[in-house]
Amino acid sequence: MSLYCGTACRRKIFWCYRLLSTYVTKTRYLCELKEDDDACKKAQQTGAFYLFHNLAPLLQKSEHQYLAPQHSLLELERLLSKFGQDSQILEDSVLIGCSEEQEAWFALDLGLNSSSSINASLQKAEIETALQGSFIKLTKALFELNVKDASLLSTAQALLRWHDAHQFCSRSGQPTKKNVSGSKRVCPSNNIIYYPQVAPVVITLVSDGTRCLLVRQSSFPKGMYSALAGFCDIGESLEETVRREIAEEVGLEVDRLHYSASQHWPFPNSTLMIACHATVKPGQTELQVNLRELEAAAWFSRDEVATVLRRNNPSNQQQSGAVPFWLPPKLAIAHQLIKEWVEKPTCSPLPA
Ligand SMILES: NC(=O)c1ccc[n+]([C@@H]2O[C@H](COP(=O)([O-])OP(=O)(O)OC[C@H]3O[C@@H](n4cnc5c(N)ncnc54)[C@H](O)[C@@H]3O)[C@@H](O)[C@H]2O)c1
Numbered sequence: 001m002s003l004y005c006g007t008a009c010r011r012k013i014f015w016c017y018r019l020l021s022t023y024v025t026k027t028r029y030l031c032e033l034k035e036d037d038d039a040c041k042k043a044q045q046t047g048a049f050y051l052f053h054n055l056a057p058l059l060q061k062s063e064h065q066y067l068a069p070q071h072s073l074l075e076l077e078r079l080l081s082k083f084g085q086d087s088q089i090l091e092d093s094v095l096i097g098c099s100e101e102q103e104a105w106f107a108l109d110l111g112l113n114s115s116s117s118i119n120a121s122l123q124k125a126e127i128e129t130a131l132q133g134s135f136i137k138l139t140k141a142l143f144e145l146n147v148k149d150a151s152l153l154s155t156a157q158a159l160l161r162w163h164d165a166h167q168f169c170s171r172s173g174q175p176t177k178k179n180v181s182g183s184k185r186v187c188p189s190n191n192i193i194y195y196p197q198v199a200p201v202v203i204t205l206v207s208d209g210t211r212c213l214l215v216r217q218s219s220f221p222k223g224m225y226s227a228l229a230g231f232c233d234i235g236e237s238l239e240e241t242v243r244r245e246i247a248e249e250v251g252l253e254v255d256r257l258h259y260s261a262s263q264h265w266p267f268p269n270s271t272l273m274i275a276c277h278a279t280v281k282p283g284q285t286e287l288q289v290n291l292r293e294l295e296a297a298a299w300f301s302r303d304e305v306a307t308v309l310r311r312n313n314p315s316n317q318q319q320s321g322a323v324p325f326w327l328p329p330k331l332a333i334a335h336q337l338i339k340e341w342v343e344k345p346t347c348s349p350l351p352a
């Protein structure tokens, strides 16, 4: 693009700059809060808190969706005092993001017994009544939240779960101490720093050029098929994981691979899903399904998949009786991969 391209273009560049500037400012603010305990404590004074009880978020039902209410520090302190609890439990809160206006967002679990709140867990029903909401499992609520809340609550749950499971140093056995933001835990006896873990998983939609491969595990909801997924082993590149998982689970060799997108996925224990398209070597499409890992695997034509995508609701399909399977919901990256393949089926060669 020319630098001298008229008023409309200059206006566009100005708006791009403004957007980028807001994003950069917000990112740097969050970065500061993660590392600086005093700045983070200060941000809690004006911040907003999302509440959990035993990793289930507090939600309010509104028509066809759930809303995630926010509470100020003052409201939380009043709530704790109402139930005869001191405010020490607030030390367990974790930073999960901030608004464009730099209002910091935190998450706090009132039902877990962590080191700073031993015996301080609050009764679920009493808090639900006081806050006019319900603690609902994320597995049930995720698909009825808006995109922003779904992402925030998934992050919050993953971080709260990690802190709950990493209370002690694996070397000294001593209690570890969380920093104010919750971006790490430190063992005071040997200064080992523990950071929240991320488990990478590759999810691959395999195609033979005209059909795509969909699989199901016995743990999937009835009738649901998805793309093939697998955890990265230590020492592997993503390409190696894709190649190994496809060989292990369906006995095929990958010819071409193409990265699509990634997603944080909260179930069952929080993973980073890295989504790819792959094609198999020509003429090598015979499946040898590993029944220890999969219940079923089969090739589906583009028309079959497009039809199921159009009416992707298990109850619709049961009524019509015409479609024998359904696909993951829109929010899942598997859905995006399958949709992409239906709309634009291409792939580049796999690097050596
Ligand atoms: N978002 C989506 O669209 C989508 C779609 C499909 C699967 N998934 C997710 O992908 C994940 C992995 O899929 P999979 O079950 O086929 O993986 P997989 O094929 O690697 O099989 C799971 C097995 O891997 C082993 N494993 C290795 N590292 C592990 C770790 N860090 N945590 C847990 N188990 C580990 C365990 O033995 C486990 O039983 C699942 O958690 C599932 O929820 C997400």
Ligand SMILES: [Mg+2]
Binding pocket: 228, 229, 230, 249, 293
């Ligand atoms: Mg798998």
